[in-house]
Amino acid sequence: MTSQKQIHSQKPPRNQPNPSKKEWSIKDFEIGKPLGKGKFGRVYLAREVKSNYVVALKVIFKEQIEKYRLHHQLKREMDIQFSLRHPNILRLYGWFHDEHRIFLILEYAFRGELYRELRKSGYLSEKQAATYISSLTQALAYCHEKHVIHRDIKPENLLIDHEGRLKIADFGWSVQSSNKRHTMCGTLDYLAPEMVENKAHDYAVDNWTLGVLCYEFLYGVPPFEAESQADTFRRIMKVDLTFPSSPNVSAEAKNLISRLLVKDSSKRLPLVKILEHPWIVKNADPMGACSK
Numbered sequence: 001m002t003s004q005k006q007i008h009s010q011k012p013p014r015n016q017p018n019p020s021k022k023e024w025s026i027k028d029f030e031i032g033k034p035l036g037k038g039k040f041g042r043v044y045l046a047r048e049v050k051s052n053y054v055v056a057l058k059v060i061f062k063e064q065i066e067k068y069r070l071h072h073q074l075k076r077e078m079d080i081q082f083s084l085r086h087p088n089i090l091r092l093y094g095w096f097h098d099e100h101r102i103f104l105i106l107e108y109a110f111r112g113e114l115y116r117e118l119r120k121s122g123y124l125s126e127k128q129a130a131t132y133i134s135s136l137t138q139a140l141a142y143c144h145e146k147h148v149i150h151r152d153i154k155p156e157n158l159l160i161d162h163e164g165r166l167k168i169a170d171f172g173w174s175v176q177s178s179n180k181r182h183t184m185c186g187t188l189d190y191l192a193p194e195m196v197e198n199k200a201h202d203y204a205v206d207n208w209t210l211g212v213l214c215y216e217f218l219y220g221v222p223p224f225e226a227e228s229q230a231d232t233f234r235r236i237m238k239v240d241l242t243f244p245s246s247p248n249v250s251a252e253a254k255n256l257i258s259r260l261l262v263k264d265s266s267k268r269l270p271l272v273k274i275l276e277h278p279w280i281v282k283n284a285d286p287m288g289a290c291s292k
Contacts, residue, residue: 024096026103029057035112040064041101045108055093058104065102073172078104080148081171088139088288090159090167109159109167118155122220126253128290129217130283132158133210133256134275135166138288140210141271144203148176153209154187155216164289188232189222193263196233204265210274211260218249223261239263252279 032045041060048055065074081092091107111117114132118124124132136153143150150168157170192208194201215223223242224235234240241261243254256279259269274280 056106060102090169110162111160114158115155124217134284207268
């Protein structure tokens, strides 16, 4: 495979692959090391032979998609991610399939999951956390303008590229709609109260999740974590929010978290106000990059 130095120097092709204009096949790629695996398939480092462009190739097994009846969800995820163009959203360049597998051609994020970095370090510095929250906020504001609600922002779904920029990588629970939704979806610790209570929800579920994520970045654990699912749900519904004593977390950071983790979704801090918040202004790198 391409060396690390070559990967770093790669520039995106001016005309990105378009599945409607080109019939891709596995023969167009050199397959490298595995980058990860999930319930429905695996991800590999790959290089497009003609351009030498390095990508991540996500391989999904049709048998699994059929078994769990996920055709509609996968198509929706692909259509949404392919349509989005933002520096903090992982690009989906195109896709193709054979008899048994579906292949997604994705932007390659060299440093991998933010989850791994967070588990390794335990928690992030205020500057790192603020930079990531600022980047996420900008990406979500862009999504919301396109009527896309993400609904599953968490460290496992966030990747970091070689320059330290954050990328939203998974749109499996996303929906494109200007109407309120009723589906309970996402990941337990990050669910907003309206989802736990099976009430209609809108874009504000993403604002709530930013508060959960900011807390986890700074303290190393989600704010409503409990021993059982029922206890977690109870804490979320009550907004049972406490801040452990820590010399590493400022009053300004706690203020931002408290203004996002509000039960009434209409009173959560709007995305534009997050970017203007003193903690973000003071700590976030305007270039959106965090050094390792």
